[in-house]
Amino acid sequence: MKILVCISKTPDTTAKIAFVDNNTKFAAEGVQWIINPYDEWYALVRAIELKEQDPSSIIHLVTVGTADAEPIIRKALALGGDEAIRVNLESHDSFTIASQISAIAREGAYDLILTGKETLDYNGASIGGMVAELLDLPFISLATKFDLAGNTATVTREIEGGEEVAEVNLPLVVSCQKGVAEQRIPNMKGIMGARSKPLKVVEPTATEALTSIVNFELPPAKAGVKLVSADQPEELVRLLHEEAKLF
Amino acid sequence: MPVLIYIDQAEGHIKKSSFEAASYGAKIAALTGTTAEAVVLGKLTDDLPSLGNYGITKVHHVADESLNHLDAQQFTRIIAALATQINAGVVVLSNNVNGKAIAPRLSARLKAGLVAGAISLPDTSNGFVVKKGVFSGKAFANINVLTPIKIIALTPNAFSPEKGSGIAEVVAFTPSPEPSRVKLVATNKVKGQVPLSEAELVISGGRGLKGPENWGMIEELAQLLGAATACSRAVADAHWRPHHEHVGQTGGSVSPNMYFAVGISGAIQHLAGVNRSKVIVVINKDPEAPFFKAADYGIVGDAFEVMPKIIAAVRKIKG
Numbered sequence: 001m002k003i004l005v006c007i008s009k010t011p012d013t014t015a016k017i018a019f020v021d022n023n024t025k026f027a028a029e030g031v032q033w034i035i036n037p038y039d040e041w042y043a044l045v046r047a048i049e050l051k052e053q054d055p056s057s058i059i060h061l062v063t064v065g066t067a068d069a070e071p072i073i074r075k076a077l078a079l080g081g082d083e084a085i086r087v088n089l090e091s092h093d094s095f096t097i098a099s100q101i102s103a104i105a106r107e108g109a110y111d112l113i114l115t116g117k118e119t120l121d122y123n124g125a126s127i128g129g130m131v132a133e134l135l136d137l138p139f140i141s142l143a144t145k146f147d148l149a150g151n152t153a154t155v156t157r158e159i160e161g162g163e164e165v166a167e168v169n170l171p172l173v174v175s176c177q178k179g180v181a182e183q184r185i186p187n188m189k190g191i192m193g194a195r196s197k198p199l200k201v202v203e204p205t206a207t208e209a210l211t212s213i214v215n216f217e218l219p220p221a222k223a224g225v226k227l228v229s230a231d232q233p234e235e236l237v238r239l240l241h242e243e244a245k246l247f
Numbered sequence: 248m249p250v251l252i253y254i255d256q257a258e259g260h261i262k263k264s265s266f267e268a269a270s271y272g273a274k275i276a277a278l279t280g281t282t283a284e285a286v287v288l289g290k291l292t293d294d295l296p297s298l299g300n301y302g303i304t305k306v307h308h309v310a311d312e313s314l315n316h317l318d319a320q321q322f323t324r325i326i327a328a329l330a331t332q333i334n335a336g337v338v339v340l341s342n343n344v345n346g347k348a349i350a351p352r353l354s355a356r357l358k359a360g361l362v363a364g365a366i367s368l369p370d371t372s373n374g375f376v377v378k379k380g381v382f383s384g385k386a387f388a389n390i391n392v393l394t395p396i397k398i399i400a401l402t403p404n405a406f407s408p409e410k411g412s413g414i415a416e417v418v419a420f421t422p423s424p425e426p427s428r429v430k431l432v433a434t435n436k437v438k439g440q441v442p443l444s445e446a447e448l449v450i451s452g453g454r455g456l457k458g459p460e461n462w463g464m465i466e467e468l469a470q471l472l473g474a475a476t477a478c479s480r481a482v483a484d485a486h487w488r489p490h491h492e493h494v495g496q497t498g499g500s501v502s503p504n505m506y507f508a509v510g511i512s513g514a515i516q517h518l519a520g521v522n523r524s525k526v527i528v529v530i531n532k533d534p535e536a537p538f539f540k541a542a543d544y545g546i547v548g549d550a551f552e553v554m555p556k557i558i559a560a561v562r563k564i565k566g
């Protein structure tokens with residue numbers, strides 16, 4: 001089985017969120033990048049678990065990004081991919097990224113394409129669905145459990161107030177969130193081995209962006225917390241009821 | 248070029264988030280001088296003409312029972328066909344669990360720019376610019392949609408539905424059927440609870456509550472207010488609460504009117520999932536707990552002393 005895992009980079013959660021160039025660009029200077037947690041903890045780790053079940057499986061990783069994405073894709077390889085592909089393009093238009101991934105996917109004829117639930121920076125939760133549509137494949141979004149028996153996947157996905165279980169034949173695109181896999185830490189052997197694993201750089205195919213970012217805004221500063229004395233919890237309830245009108 | 252709104256349903260009932268989408272879409276139609284039409288898939292028990300109350304003039308209904316459950320590929324095919332047929336300029340959906348499966352497919356199929364997680368009406372003074380949350384709620388981005396057709400997936404709870412009066416005309420839409428590639432085998436719903444992603448009020452507990460046996464006060468307050476319950480990751484990892492309740496960077500993200508946090512420190516990874524809440528209330532015995540920096544209201548105190556009094560006071564109001 002051939003699995004393609006989509007890997008993106010995102011600022012470390014503790015990174016300061018600020019913008020430059022008239023608020024049109026994220027201030028990336030000095031920011032620590034991490035693998036987007038949903039891609040690492042759920043999509044990639046599930047792929048590794050599937051390969052442990054069926055060692056003949058092949059895991060390829062794809063990232064759409066410029067050279068500064070390489071430490072991230074190397075780290076992902078250390079966790080367990082066989083080979084990585086970097087499409088040399090920086091874009092924040094989901095359709096542009098999805099077009100690049102679908103071009104790679106079409107060429108590699110993968111049985112399974114895994115993405116994370118969403119990126120923590122641009123929060124689109126869009127790329128998996130777009131890739132599926134571009135490839136005319138079924139898409140299961142927000143999967144919390146994923147099992148394979150031969151060619152048939154049994155996938156549990158989140159719905160409002162519960163979950164839904166469906167059976168779908170491969171090939172298939174799945175976006176992964178908590179529940180899909182167990183968390184794990186890369187071992188030293190993996191980290192050493194990753195250096196010799198192939199990382200292919202390819203140039204992007206031509207696509208037109210469907211959206212553009214005009215600018216960013218930071219939320220207005222909070223007025224500060226209104227503290228109520230622990231002796232008078234009733235006063236808090238009064239404020240929430242009468243002032244904030246929450247109930 | 249009308250605005251087309253996809254109305255999502257569960258078990259024959261229109262979801263609250265879809266009334267928000269309907270109102271939002273009708274507002275866009277009014278702003279751009281066109282009409283708001285809706286598309287409904289599956290058999291419903293709810294009354295469709297009353298969607299007119301939310302500004303919809305026409306409802307396209309595919310009354311096919313097999314569409315009562317989501318198949319994103321089928322739904323996309325049908326909505327795209329209808330959007331093309333009526334020459335829609337904007338397609339609006341809720342960015343709820345089903346919207347997240349359909350909107351991106353629709354975007355790729357129609358080559359239409361998507362704003363996933365919109366929180367404002369479009370500004371059409373210079374393009375078609377819609378605001379959305381980015382960096383897990385720590386910032387906003389204004390996105391210009393560059394294509395003739397635009398797709399807006401509206402964040403649940405970001406836009407209050409406005410109810411007026413009106414009756415929508417209901418017409419049948421009959422797309423050519425195609426076999427589904429997804430076979431539904433089970434639906435498991437947690438009974439009698441408000442789903443976290445749709446909740447207007449959320450009561451959440453952290454490790455400060457010491458153990459699962461102390462969750463009675465969280466549940467009691469939630470029940471009195473009709474709120475959903477949530478927890479920190481530390482709590483879910485300790486198996487005190489089910490994993491679907493865990494919010495934060497690696498859990499669910501919520502944007503309720505009120506997030507009421509008891510005994511949660513407010514680690515940055517937790518805040519990532521809750522800082523889109525309109526009002527944050529924090530009960531914590533440590534005045535230095537980082538959560539107070541993100542809070543609107545709070546009490547520095549022991550949850551075990553404070554909570555029973557809060558519950559009693561709420562009970563008085565709610566009778």
Ligand SMILES: Cc1cc2nc3c(=O)[nH]c(=O)nc-3n(C[C@H](O)[C@H](O)[C@H](O)COP(=O)(O)OP(=O)(O)OC[C@H]3O[C@@H](n4cnc5c(N)ncnc54)[C@H](O)[C@@H]3O)c2cc1C
Nearest residue numbers: 453454455479480481495496497510512514516532533550
């Ligand atoms: C990569 C990564 C991802 C993560 N993702 C998430 C995530 O998605 N969601 C998440 O929640 N966490 C996440 N975490 C964990 C996060 O960093 C915190 O460890 C976690 O949120 C702590 O949970 P807590 O506040 O319940 O517990 P604690 O940190 O133990 O805090 C308990 C709080 O309760 C207070 N308290 C104690 N007794 C009382 C009392 N009697 N009355 C009132 N207050 C009391 C204490 O003062 C303290 O502030 C993540 C961490 C990492 C590294």
Ligand SMILES: Nc1ncnc2c1ncn2[C@@H]1O[C@H](COP(=O)(O)O)[C@@H](O)[C@H]1O
Nearest residue numbers: 006008064115116118119124125126127
């Ligand atoms: N630049 C990228 N390169 C490769 N995969 C990506 C990229 N951006 C996003 N993805 C994948 O798509 C998922 C959803 O991203 P998004 O739609 O941006 O929220 C992520 O969790 C990744 O798995």
